[in-house]
Amino acid sequence: MPFNTIFEPFRIHSVEPLKLTTPIERRQALAAAEFNLFSLRSRDVIIDLLTDSGTGAMSRDQWAAIQHGDESYAGSPSWEMFRDAVQNLFPFKHVIPTHQGRAAEKILFSVFGGAGNFIPNNTHFDTTRANIEFTGAVATDLVIDEGLDPQNLHPFKGNLDPIKLEAFITKHGRENVPLIMLTVTNNSGGGQPVSMANMREIREISLRHGIPLYLDACRFAENAWFIREREVEFADWDVADIIREMAALADGMTMSAKKDPLGNIGGWLAMNDDDLAERCRTMLVLTEGFPTYGGLAGRDLEALAVGLTEAVSHDYLRYRIRSTAYLGESLAASGIPVVQPIGGHAVYLDARALLPHLSPLQYPGQSLAIALYEAGGIRGCEIGTVMFGRQPDGTEVAAAMDLVRLAIPRRTYTQSHIDYVIEVCQQVADRSGALPGYRITREPKALRHFTSAFEPIS
Ligand code: F0G
Numbered sequence: 001m002p003f004n005t006i007f008e009p010f011r012i013h014s015v016e017p018l019k020l021t022t023p024i025e026r027r028q029a030l031a032a033a034e035f036n037l038f039s040l041r042s043r044d045v046i047i048d049l050l051t052d053s054g055t056g057a058m059s060r061d062q063w064a065a066i067q068h069g070d071e072s073y074a075g076s077p078s079w080e081m082f083r084d085a086v087q088n089l090f091p092f093k094h095v096i097p098t099h100q101g102r103a104a105e106k107i108l109f110s111v112f113g114g115a116g117n118f119i120p121n122n123t124h125f126d127t128t129r130a131n132i133e134f135t136g137a138v139a140t141d142l143v144i145d146e147g148l149d150p151q152n153l154h155p156f157k158g159n160l161d162p163i164k165l166e167a168f169i170t171k172h173g174r175e176n177v178p179l180i181m182l183t184v185t186n187n188s189g190g191g192q193p194v195s196m197a198n199m200r201e202i203r204e205i206s207l208r209h210g211i212p213l214y215l216d217a218c219r220f221a222e223n224a225w226f227i228r229e230r231e232v233e234f235a236d237w238d239v240a241d242i243i244r245e246m247a248a249l250a251d252g253m254t255m256s257a258k259k260d261p262l263g264n265i266g267g268w269l270a271m272n273d274d275d276l277a278e279r280c281r282t283m284l285v286l287t288e289g290f291p292t293y294g295g296l297a298g299r300d301l302e303a304l305a306v307g308l309t310e311a312v313s314h315d316y317l318r319y320r321i322r323s324t325a326y327l328g329e330s331l332a333a334s335g336i337p338v339v340q341p342i343g344g345h346a347v348y349l350d351a352r353a354l355l356p357h358l359s360p361l362q363y364p365g366q367s368l369a370i371a372l373y374e375a376g377g378i379r380g381c382e383i384g385t386v387m388f389g390r391q392p393d394g395t396e397v398a399a400a401m402d403l404v405r406l407a408i409p410r411r412t413y414t415q416s417h418i419d420y421v422i423e424v425c426q427q428v429a430d431r432s433g434a435l436p437g438y439r440i441t442r443e444p445k446a447l448r449h450f451t452s453a454f455e456p457i458s
Helices: 023-032 060-068 077-089 101-112 126-134 162-172 196-209 220-230 239-248 274-287 298-310 314-333 364-376 415-430
Strands: 094-098 118-121 138-141 180-183 213-216 252-256 267-271 346-350 381-383 403-407 438-442 453-456
Touching: 023 364, 060 298, 077 094, 077 239, 077 298, 094 101, 094 274, 101 126, 101 252, 101 267, 101 274, 118 162, 126 138, 162 196, 180 196, 196 213, 196 239, 220 239, 220 314, 267 274, 314 346, 314 415, 364 381, 364 403, 364 415, 364 438
Parallel strands: 118 138, 118 180, 180 213, 213 252
Antiparallel strands: 094 267, 252 267, 346 403, 381 403, 438 453
């Protein structure tokens, strides 16, 4: 479109009211939640940017597909529509439906994990890491160095470093590296894309050592759009063809259909290997369900089949990536440090840079996220030392970065909602020097960010 306005390629069909809370109400809610934003009641949140996972708006056609769902236990036509839609973009031989991404991870690593195994990724998402560590295997992040520098403008900061990967395989021995994972886009590293050139390089290493390559492909469409915009070879390609090209470089994938496939629930595991698929299906029956529905209802399978066709629309992806950039660029223009370039599904505020008076073990990300909620009812998510600081041996170390992620649900908020977010962030940034550090007063054994209790350090 020859205009600069960010054009939402849809109009509103059904509305959900937002409750406007006062700062006093929000302070009470924070105290009741013991300063853990995951413990807030969502009705006390005005703009919920906690996650882009399962929080998007489904389309008219997806809701219509819900009505069309066939709930047969075995062999439902809804399953066939889902499988065909998945294989249209990811032509893997076996598609194994799960109720969400971590269920696919759980099954995959019950086969590939186990003590003595080492599994590299650009950056493991927290559930991926936890599922690997649960089996006794070691999860290692090997993103390129540029991906760890919040201000570096590298166009593909999600790339997995091929030199680090070679050294990793040499160090641990090929027989102890059962799988290479590649997360597109790299969520924990700032929502940064992986280039096709990098995927080809990693594929070459995977083939040379005979180690299977799996994509954690939750945000495959956003990644493909970045490839189209930033890798000259793909400038004229249809995004669906870019996705098929990505899939052709891998042996399999895990998926959370709560992201780019525009579902509120869902996921899958896919692969070419027959024996492996057989073992995974056996696990699926134990933990999820029969192979033609996995952990899902027939209606969910149909909504996802439609979502997969909408996710690759160029009008939608242009709007999606542009509207996320709008938030990030507006914050950066007002002097707020954000991870650059702006990623696909979220804007990441650099809390360590904005709150230099706090050490990482005083959780600057947590402090900033709490302040945004208190000031404007905006819920973001700490991605830093709270999430990653506790080590399997019980020690605590600073995470590579202390970020606050403002994740943008798909097709859900309008530009004026985002303008409000920008205003609240500016207000908090103006008094960031006065924000307190936090300490943890109660902590579970794993995934502590979900349920820990906090208190401000006075
Ligand atoms: N992999 C990545 C890269 C993810 O971002 C997520 C979820 C998963 C796997 C797990 O999928 O939630 O369906 O079980 N990310 C969400 C988020 C929760 O907020 O980033 P799931």
